[in-house]
Amino acid sequence: MQGLMMDVPMLLSRLIDYAADHHGETEVISRQINGRVERSNWRALRSRSKQLAKSLLAAGFNSDTHFSSLTWNTINHLEVFYGVLGIGSPLHTLNPRLTVNDLCYMIELMADTVCFYDADTQALAEEIDRNTDSIRQWIYLDEGEALPATSLRKYCSLSALKDGVDDQFEWPVFDERDAATVCFTSGTTGRPKGVAYSHRSLTLCAMNMTMVDMYGSARNGELVCAMPIAPIFHANGWMMPFSAPMNGHKLVLPGRDFSSAGVVELMAQEGVTIAGAVPTVWSDIMAKADSSETSLPSLSTALVAGTAIPEKLFDLLEGRGIGVRTTWGMTEVPGATRASLPPTAGETNKADIRKIALSRQGRVGFQADLRIVDEEGNCLTHDGIASGILQVRGPIVAARYVGESEDQAVQWLDTGDIATIYPDSTIQIVDRAKDVIKSGGEWISSPQLEAAAASHPAVNLAAAVAAPHPRWQERPFLLCTLNANQEVSADALRQHMAQTLAKWWLPEDIKFIEEMPLTATGKINKMRLRQLYVQASILEEKG
Template sequence: MMGSMMGTPLLVSSLIRHAARHAADTEIVSRRAEGDLHRTTWAALELRARRLAQALERLGVAAGERVGTLAWNGYRHVEIYYGSAGSGRVCHTINPRLHPEQIAWIVHHAQDAVLCFDRSFLPLVESLWPQLGCVRHFVLLADAADMPEASTVPGLLCYETLVQAEDGGYEWPELDEDAACGICYTSGTTGDPKGVAYSHRATVLHAMASACPDALGLSSRDSVLPVVPMFHVNAWGLPYSAAMVGAKLVLPGGQLDGASLYELFEREQVTFTAGVPTVWLGVLEHVRRHGLRFSSLQRAMIGGSACPPSMMEAFESYGVEVLHGWGMTEMSPIGTVSRLKAKHLHLPAAERHRLLHKQGRALFGVEMEVVDDDGRPLPWDGASAGALVVRGPWIIERYYRHERSALMELPGRGAWFPTGDIATIDADGFMQITDRIKDLIKSGGEWIGSIDLENVAMAHPAVQEAAVIAARHEKWGERPLLIAVRKPDAALTREELLAFFEGRVAKWQVPDDVVFVEALPHAATGKVQKLKLREQFKDHLLHSHPAH
């Protein structure tokens, strides 16, 4: 027997139509490259998104073709999200922090027909356009008055001129919900970047699940500021989930320093924000240095890499709840969020923090397991560590333009996506990443995870940032090497930092040496580039023979 419900497709356009109808006058505030704060509403943005859809038709951009973006978080970028995907095109957000050659490779691989970009990226596009033969239309995200007098980019178009030339008399088409609406590329730390094509169905389901109370807990009463860029896995889906619930959306542009973000938090009474740990270092330092408080901020989602417990505790001291999350480009991206169950609320503070420091419980729609080397599931006991695998309706099956599936078969369990993480899951479903498979340190046949050691180092009051890598050792094969950045004006010696580990980890896990550096290398997504550190310091312990 079949059900008798309507077969209405799940489409990205339904999100913006709902916001325009039910949150018509709710604000979208953007800090523009021009320096001012721009204000619009969901209703006005939806109209401009329809005008953009008309402009794409007038330019001859066919359904299914890719519309590339090189842009910060702003209202025009949101219009492209909806105007391209809602009309049957595919929104392709490109990370401008990548190496220019990688950007050119990604544009070619995606075969972008249009490239829309902020004024700050005009020099980049001017240097790259001869390599971007697939792009038919280059569009500068600017007013007519801000267009350059001359540019080497051929036929450079003005975004505002295109949008304002249309009347908005456009009906969102009914599309196949399994059609692609967006595409993002992995950062390509090993080999070429890989594309992940998101379907309308996956994107809407991800928005619904991520907004739920045990996930991000979003509602129409929130003022949402995504610090995570819209070119980093669609700002973790926030432009979609904010529209779905009708929340106020505050977009910081390219000014992501602590002072600028704090000013926006206070001016726009932000209640929810999200970003990677490196961003919050600057915000917390600004607040601490100037003796400030947060007057409205209630929740901060931290993901992209593990949130150090010291950072979580710092936010809590200001009355801000940290939602520790985990996900991947291949997962749209959110997979877990660390939220307590009712039975945990009355636990001692130390026990509650122990749970909250984990990556958290799976959203509905995400199944996860930890498996051994033979693919057999390990018990959910919080101690058995294995390879983390996932599956669900917003998780990749294969990479864009790859013939082979990205999945692995588990004996008698079907196909799952291998995340590349080592993790444990406890009886209550709290998952904890213990390391990336490639970041584990094998010392004399025993495995040492780098994340726990990094968390200890980050808890030292004089440490700004830290990374632990495997360095070659003549006796043990590999040993942990700690690479640390001191806080400004802090005095800290190697011996003092190593002594800080005593009693916090097993003696045999304490790093063999400390190297102090001015800054750690970061990937375009904000993660520490351990590959660079491993290459630079792989022989450090062989050469230095530190005292034990």
Template structure:
């Protein structure tokens, strides 16, 4: 027997309609590419999104069309989110930090038809346009004066605002209704090994994911929240937070391309941000700006939660946010293949009386699975391992917003129980908290035991004078592999190998101690802001460890 409730499709356009109807005057603030602050609200964004949808239809965009963006976090990019997906077309958000070769590959693999870009990326488009045979039209996301001044030499090119010139508001326009399993967004992995792989989300998976991330025990979007999206709109849909803001009526703050410490601090202060989301490198730059200018964030800001993802945050970052900002650093973990959220590190009621140090121990974990995500750890033979906080294994996930196959791929990615292998090694404790030991390709195998590069890096960053740290494995004739610690010094710091090793003494297992410490000016980062371990292994492949 089936239930007898109304069968309404879960569509992304319904989120915008809700925002317009129930939160029309809530602000969306953008620090534009050109620099000035732009302010609009959900009502205005909804009106422009509908006009944009009509204009796109005139350009031949239909259900299933591929529309690409090469853009930062702005209100125009957000308009494209709702207009493209609302029509049933697919928004392909492109990471501009990818190599030209990978950009060429994914545009052609996706068969994009129209490409929208921020003007600073015009030289890149000029260089690559001849390699994009499926793209029939390019639009610059800028005001018309800026477009005419720049006048890039791009074929079939126009300014974004021209789409609105001959498209007046149509009160009779309604968003089309279609199967909720229709594709909504296409994101590609960063392609650190081989070509990037496409992950194709659906309206159903996105709306379900959105409901869960908005819960107070999850990321906690609400009508009294002001959310700063430092995480890019091109990176897994900014972790789903734009949708959550539309559903809950949160104020959105979009930094555009301005991700330096000063710009982020000014937005946090001026817009009274309560929730911000970004990768650890962003928060490091924020700390550097605070230190360099003697600022007092606990007095200036009202930041309640700072969500960190992409890579594990070091303990000193958790402590610093708590001590100097009065902010809870919220670990979250997931991946492009998971839409992305899988686990969130909220505290349980039984943790209320913990000391700060004990609380930090919990916050170092990646977190507990959110509703809808099932997790398990297995050994090399696929056998489940206990959730005792000690046994480690391959982290496997399953759920309604987790990948089954890659875009245009025929291979089933799931095991016999329907779980996807994340490529991470993890432990799970009795309370369900996941702790990542390492990426399976990054873990150091020494003498038959594992050394976590994540734990070593987090310990090293706590050393005075160290700004960033990375650990890679180098071959060893006796132990198979041993760790090499690669550090970046803080400006003006005087710290050497002996000081780093002395700091680590007693903070890690003795046999984990790096065999060598080297210093570099900077660490290579992937297109998503993670440390590029493959590049480091190539640079240091001939490095000889001390005897």
């Protein structure tokens, strides 16, 4: 016997309809590319999105058209999200921080033919246009200014496209498994790989990201003011463009200005209650808040992912009354763990709670099954002792990448992380498989090395990579940037690290560098560090 419930597809147009119909006056705030702060609400955003959808169909585009966007976290971009996805077309969010070569590769792989761009990305769009014939229509996301002169071969402005078109439009109904957004990994291990999310998976993921204990706190939806500091092209801005309308949250978009000054200003001005970013970005935000004496009284939750949070940053946030919530996910599976503490944590002292928050990356979430396996694929016990390759499956997990055939789909996605899973369902990322330092047959955890180094007051950022060794096969090579007007010698830093690390873990080689290379998503770019320092030194030795 089958169930007798209505078969209504999970489409993202239902999210914007819900927000407009039931939270219509809740604000959507955006710092635009020109620096102006635009104030709108969910009802007005749906109107704009419907007008765009109707305009695109009138211009001859349809659900078979592959759209892309080369822009930032603005309300114009959100309008494009719901307008394009609403007609059943996929939207490929391009990362303006990547190289033209990679961007052209992704555009051609996706067969994108239409691209939205803005004043900040116009020069990049022109360079792309010179290097690929794929994009046949460029649409400029204007903000009241005249269309600037450009070398693009075919272009128009968003306002011109919508001119004379009203918002009287009914969203079409189609298969919930159709592609919605497409986000590419940043390509730190080779060519970027495309993850094609479906309407169904994004709806489920947004639901997953707003379960009552996802962030370890629960509030009336309209009392939440969310800011996705992570760019929208990175895993859909950590799902906030979808979870916010689903729950009636106020949404604040930082636009192009991801500077700590710009973010702090918007946080204070708009009463942001929850924001998500990687630790390096949070460090900059807190430094700016301190130097400008900005209190940020509304900010109650700092969502942290991407890498383990340093102790100093944790203490700084908690000292301001901002609850740190750590979670784990990746482009292929956003929000796989929830950030709440295990039930027993409430019975322990603050030191134990701090230890859990610093060492674990959340608890297993509902929409993603997690397991650890050994190198032969045998499942390991979730006992808090065994560590192995972290694998994940579920309705919000990518089965294969754009351009891959159906027979390349996987039943369990190999994340590339080495993890331990505890009986209370918390997980600890021990290392990245590609970042594991295996010395004399024993693993050395690069995150623990980095945390020990970063705990020194002179150290700003620390990164540990494997360097070849004639006897031990590999030894850790530590690279650090220092805080302004601070100094420390390699020997002194090594002595400091020896307080918490085994002696054989300590790096013989420590190098202080002026600037730490970061990926497009704000993580330390270890592939680049290997190229600059490890591989270069090997070539130099070979002469």
